[in-house]
Amino acid sequence: MRQTLALLVALLPAKILLFLALAANGGELTVSGSVSGEVRYFLQDPLPPALSARNIYPAFSFEPRLVYETNSGNDSFVVSPFVRLDNNNIGRSHIDLREAYWSHRGDGWSLTAGINKVYWGVAETNQLVDIINQDDGLEEVFGNEKLGQPMANLSVFSDWGTVDLFILPVFRELQFLTPGTRLTLPMPLNDAEFASDRGKSNIDFAVRWSNSIGDWDIAMSHFNGTSREPQFLLKPTSITPFYDQISQSGLEVQYTSSSWLWKLETIIRSSKGEQFWAAVGGFEWTISGIFSSGADLGLLLEYNYDGRDPMLAPISIYDDDLFLGTRLALNDIDDSSLLVGALLDRKTDAIAVFAEASRRFGDDWIIGIESGIFANAKFPDPIAFVNNDDFVTISLKRYF
Amino acid sequence: MIRFLSGAFTILLMLSPQTLLSQSITNSANRGAEIAREADIRGQGWKSSRVSLTMILQDRKGRTKERKLNISALEAPDDRVGDKSLVVFDSPADLRGTILLSHAKIKEDDDQWLFLPALKRVKRISSSNKTGAFFGSEFSYEDITAQEFGKYSYDFVGEKPCGELMCFVVERRPDYPNSGYSVLITYYDTGEYRPQLIDYIDLKGRPFKQLVLSDYQKYEDKFWRAQTLTMKNMKTGKTSILQYGSYEFDIGLTDRDFTRGNLKNIR
Numbered sequence: 001m002r003q004t005l006a007l008l009v010a011l012l013p014a015k016i017l018l019f020l021a022l023a024a025n026g027g028e029l030t031v032s033g034s035v036s037g038e039v040r041y042f043l044q045d046p047l048p049p050a051l052s053a054r055n056i057y058p059a060f061s062f063e064p065r066l067v068y069e070t071n072s073g074n075d076s077f078v079v080s081p082f083v084r085l086d087n088n089n090i091g092r093s094h095i096d097l098r099e100a101y102w103s104h105r106g107d108g109w110s111l112t113a114g115i116n117k118v119y120w121g122v123a124e125t126n127q128l129v130d131i132i133n134q135d136d137g138l139e140e141v142f143g144n145e146k147l148g149q150p151m152a153n154l155s156v157f158s159d160w161g162t163v164d165l166f167i168l169p170v171f172r173e174l175q176f177l178t179p180g181t182r183l184t185l186p187m188p189l190n191d192a193e194f195a196s197d198r199g200k201s202n203i204d205f206a207v208r209w210s211n212s213i214g215d216w217d218i219a220m221s222h223f224n225g226t227s228r229e230p231q232f233l234l235k236p237t238s239i240t241p242f243y244d245q246i247s248q249s250g251l252e253v254q255y256t257s258s259s260w261l262w263k264l265e266t267i268i269r270s271s272k273g274e275q276f277w278a279a280v281g282g283f284e285w286t287i288s289g290i291f292s293s294g295a296d297l298g299l300l301l302e303y304n305y306d307g308r309d310p311m312l313a314p315i316s317i318y319d320d321d322l323f324l325g326t327r328l329a330l331n332d333i334d335d336s337s338l339l340v341g342a343l344l345d346r347k348t349d350a351i352a353v354f355a356e357a358s359r360r361f362g363d364d365w366i367i368g369i370e371s372g373i374f375a376n377a378k379f380p381d382p383i384a385f386v387n388n389d390d391f392v393t394i395s396l397k398r399y400f
Numbered sequence: 401m402i403r404f405l406s407g408a409f410t411i412l413l414m415l416s417p418q419t420l421l422s423q424s425i426t427n428s429a430n431r432g433a434e435i436a437r438e439a440d441i442r443g444q445g446w447k448s449s450r451v452s453l454t455m456i457l458q459d460r461k462g463r464t465k466e467r468k469l470n471i472s473a474l475e476a477p478d479d480r481v482g483d484k485s486l487v488v489f490d491s492p493a494d495l496r497g498t499i500l501l502s503h504a505k506i507k508e509d510d511d512q513w514l515f516l517p518a519l520k521r522v523k524r525i526s527s528s529n530k531t532g533a534f535f536g537s538e539f540s541y542e543d544i545t546a547q548e549f550g551k552y553s554y555d556f557v558g559e560k561p562c563g564e565l566m567c568f569v570v571e572r573r574p575d576y577p578n579s580g581y582s583v584l585i586t587y588y589d590t591g592e593y594r595p596q597l598i599d600y601i602d603l604k605g606r607p608f609k610q611l612v613l614s615d616y617q618k619y620e621d622k623f624w625r626a627q628t629l630t631m632k633n634m635k636t637g638k639t640s641i642l643q644y645g646s647y648e649f650d651i652g653l654t655d656r657d658f659t660r661g662n663l664k665n666i667r
Contacts, residue, residue: 030667032496067667076667103665108656110665119521144519155661162661212511212660217524258509258528288529296532333457333465333536335495363465364493399493 027070031400033080036061038395042182044388057182059086063098074105084138091178092138098148110155115148118166120208120221122254122263123280125302125323125343129250129265131223132206134172141183141372141386147172161211168204171226174241183389185232190240192230195271202226202245210252219252227271229314244313246271259286263302269313276313278306282323293330300325300341310380317382320346334360350377350384366397432554432570436586439593440549446623448653449473452490452645457537460637467491467535474653482506482548484658488666499663502527506550507576515663522660531580537640538609538633542579543600551576557585562596565589581608592616594624607634619647 040057065080080099086092101114118132133146150170156163173192177184196202204225211218223246230241248269255262266279282302290297304318325341336359343352351374358368370393377383455467468490476483482504489495497517504510510527530542552572560569567587574581585599595613602608613626629642656662 032493034494069667073667078667105665117520119519121521122523155665157656157659157661162659210661212513212524215511217660254524256511256524256526259526261524261526286526286529288532294531294533296529331533331536333459335536360492360494363491366494397494399496 027068030067030069031064032067033062033064034397034399035063036395036397038393040391040393042388043390043392046182047186047388054088057086057088057090059084059088059092061085065099076103077101078103082136089178090181090184091176094138094175096136096147098146100148108157110157112151112153112155115150116153117146117148118151118153118164120219120250120252121265122217122252123265123282123302124263124284124300124325125282125321125341126265126280126304126318128267128278128280128304128318129219129221129252131221131228131248131250132166132168134174134228137175138177161209164206164208164210166204166206166208168206168225169201171200171202171204171243173200173243174228174230179239183386183391185239186385188238190235190238192241192243193233194226194243195245196226196243200226215256217252217254217256219250221250221252223248223250227314229316231314244271259288260284269308271313274309274312276306276308278304278308278316278318280304280318295331296327296329298327298329300327315380315382317343317345317350317352322346345377345381345383348376348378348381350381351375352383364399366399368395368397369393370395430554430556432556432572435556435568435570435588435593436549436552436554436572439588439595442593443623444475447475447650449475450648450651450653454643455535455537456641456643458639458641472653472657474655474658476504479550480506482510484655486658486666497667499666501658501660501663502545503658504545504548506548510545513660513663515666520664522663524660528578530576530578538631538636538638539640539642540580542574542581543611543631552584559590560587562587562589565591565596567596568593592624594626609633617647620649623647623649 037060038058040059042055042057045055062083063080066078068077069075078099078101080097082096082098084092084094097115099116101112101116103110103112120130120132121127127144132151133149136145136147139145149168149172152167154165176189179185179188194200194202202225204223206221206223208219208221225245227244227246230243233240233242246269248267250265250267253264261284263283264279264281266277268275268277280302282300284298284300286296286298288296300323302323304321304323306316306319308316322344323341324344325339328338330336338355338357340355341353345351353373355371356368358366360366371391373390374383374386377387450470450472452468452470455469457465457467470488470490472486474484484504485502487500489498499515501513501515502510512525512527514523514525515521516523527541531540533539534541534544551574553575555571555573557569557571560567567589570586570588572584572586580602581600582603582605583601585601586595587597588594589596594616597613598611599607600609600611610632612630614630615627616624617627618624625644625647627644630639632639
C-alpha cells in the first residue's frame with residue numbers, strides 16, 4: 001500500500017502538470033470522473049479460519065479522467081487512474097492506471113499506444129472471448145472491472161469491417177483480496193509462476209475482425225500469449241498461481257430481431273498440445289411498456305458450457321451453468337433500474353444470485369445497491385470459497 | 401459485476417422537414433403527400449451536420465432538469481436508405497461519453513448500437529420499441545428518429561392559420577409497425593413548407609401530445625432548422641424542450657465515422 005501510494009504521489013501530479021502544460025499550448029482539456037463511498041455488509045460470519053469476524057466494510061474510490069485533444073481532435077491523450085481506499089485489512093486498497101494512452105486517428109485507421117481497456121464479446125454472464133485486459137480481482141466478484149493493459153493497438157476500418165491488431169508487452173497478474181478474509185481464496189498465495197521464460201514480460205499478440213452485416217454482428221479473434229486465468233497449484237498450506245502460454249481463437253455472434261437479441265460466444269483454447277472448447281449462448285428479450293408505463297422488462301437466459309479438464313487448465317465456474325436474469329428499466333427521468341440474475345450449476349447445484357439496483361438523484365449522484373448470495377456450493381466448485389460471503393453493498397457515487 | 405445498460409436510447413435526428421424523398425408520388429391528386437414531398441426536397445443536400453443541444457425536462461409542477469447532447473448526422477446517398485447519426489451524451493455526468501449510433505431504415509427497425517464508456521463496450525440494441533420515452537423525456541423514440549418520407553401515408557386536410565403564418569394541414573399515418581399514434585396532424589407553413597406544429601393522436605383517437613417547432617433559422621441560405629422544439633404531453637402535463645445550438649453543415653463526415661468500429665475513437 002505504501003508503495004502504491006508513493007507511486008500515486010509521484011505519478012499523478014506529474015501527469016496533471018503535463019496535461020496542464022499541454023492545455024496551455026492549445027487544444028482542449030476535459031476533466032471528468034467520479035468519487036464514491038460504499039458500505040459492504042456480509043450477512044454471515046466468515047468461514048474459519050478467517051482472520052476477521054467483522055461484517056461491515058466501508059470503502060472509498062476515486063476515478064478521475066483527463067482527456068486532452070489536439071490536432072482537430074485527431075490526437076488525444078487520456079489519463080485515468082483508479083484509486084480504491086479500503087481500511088479493512090483485506091488487501092483491497094489499490095491504485096491502477098485504467099487508461100494512460102496516446103491515440104491518433106488517421107483516415108480509415110487509428111493507432112493507440114499506452115495503457116487502455118478493450119472489451120470484446122456479446123454475452124452478459126461470462127466474458128468468455130474477452131481476453132485483452134486482466135480482471136480487477138480486488139473490485140468485482142463477477143469480474144467486469146478490468147485492469148489497464150499496456151498495448152499498441154492498430155485499428156483499420158474498411159467496408160468489410162474493422163481489423164484490430166494488438167501487441168501486449170506487459171502481463172498483469174490477477175490479484176486477490178488477502179487470503180482467509182472475504183470473497184477470496186482460503187490459503188496464502190505464493191509468487192506466480194509462468195510457462196514463459198520471459199515471465200511477465202512475455203509479448204502477447206492478438207488480432208480481431210469485427211463487422212455488422214444486416215441484423216448480424218460478428219467478430220472473430222485470435223490471441224497468442226499468457227493466459228489471463230491462473231491455474232492454482234495446490235501445496236499443503238499455500239497456493240501457487242501458474243500462468244500458462246495459450247493460443248485462443250474466439251467467435252462472437254449477435255442476431256438482433258425486433259425485441260430479441262440472440263447471442264453466442266465460443267472459444268477454442270490450446271496449450272501444450274491440449275485443446276478444449278467453451279461456449280456461452282442465449283437470448284435477451286425485452287418487453288416494452290409494461291404496467292402501461294414507459295418501463296422495459298428484459299428477460300435473459302444464457303447457457304455456459306466449458307469442456308476444459310480442471311487438471312490441465314484453470315478452474316471455470318461456467319462449466320455447465322444456466323443463467324436466468326431479469327432487468328427492469330423504468331426509463332424515468334432518473335434512470336431507475338433493477339437487475340436480478342442467478343447462475344445455476346447443473347452439475348453441483350451451486351447457485352450464485354446477483355442483484356443490482358440504481359437510480360440518479362440530483363444531476364450528478366447515483367445511489368446503488370448490490371447484492372451477491374451464494375448457496376449449495378461444495379468443493380471443488382470455486383464458489384464454495386465464498387459460501388459464507390453473502391453480501392449487500394450500498395454505494396453513493398458523485399460524478400463530476 | 402454483471403452490468404447491463406438498458407437498450408433505451410434511440411436516435412435524436414431532429415424533426416426537420418429535411419428528410420428523404422423515399423418514393424415517387426404516382427397519385428398527383430394526393431396533395432398531402434405532395435406537400436410533405438416538397439418539404440422533403442427543400443431540405444436535401446446538407447450531406448453531414450453537427451449540432452449541440454440542451455434538453456429541458458419539466459414536470460407538472462414546473463421543476464426542470466437539463467441534459468446536454470451532441471449530434472452528428474450523415475445524409476443518405478439515395479432514398480432507399482435512411483440517414484446515419486451519432487448521439488453523444490454530455491450530461492448528466494454519469495452518462496457522459498455514452499454514444500448511440502443509428503442507421504435509420506425506411507420501414508424496418510433502425511440498426512442501433514450503444515457505446516458504454518465505463519466498460520468500453522459496444523452493444524447492438526433492439527430498436528423495435530417505438531413508443532418508449534427517450535432519455536426520460538416526453539419524446540418517444542419514433543418522435544426523434546429520422547422522419548423519412550416513405551414511413552407515412554398522407555391526407556390533405558386544408559389550410560389554417562398557425563400563429564402569424566398560414567399553414568397546410570396534413571394528416572400523416574404511420575406505415576411502420578409498433579407506432580403509438582394513429583395520426584400526426586402536421587402543420588406546414590405555406591411559404592417555406594416548414595413543420596410548425598404537430599398534434600399527435602393516440603391509437604384510440606384521443607389527443608396525446610403536441611409539438612411546437614419554433615425559432616426557425618436559415619443556414620447556408622437554404623436549410624431551415626427549428627432551434628426550439630417544445631413537446632407537451634396532454635395526458636401527463638409534462639413538457640420537454642429541445643434547444644439547439646448553431647448547426648454546422650457539410651463538415652466532411654463519411655460512412656466510416658458512423659461505424660461500430662469507430663465508436664471508441666469518439667470523445
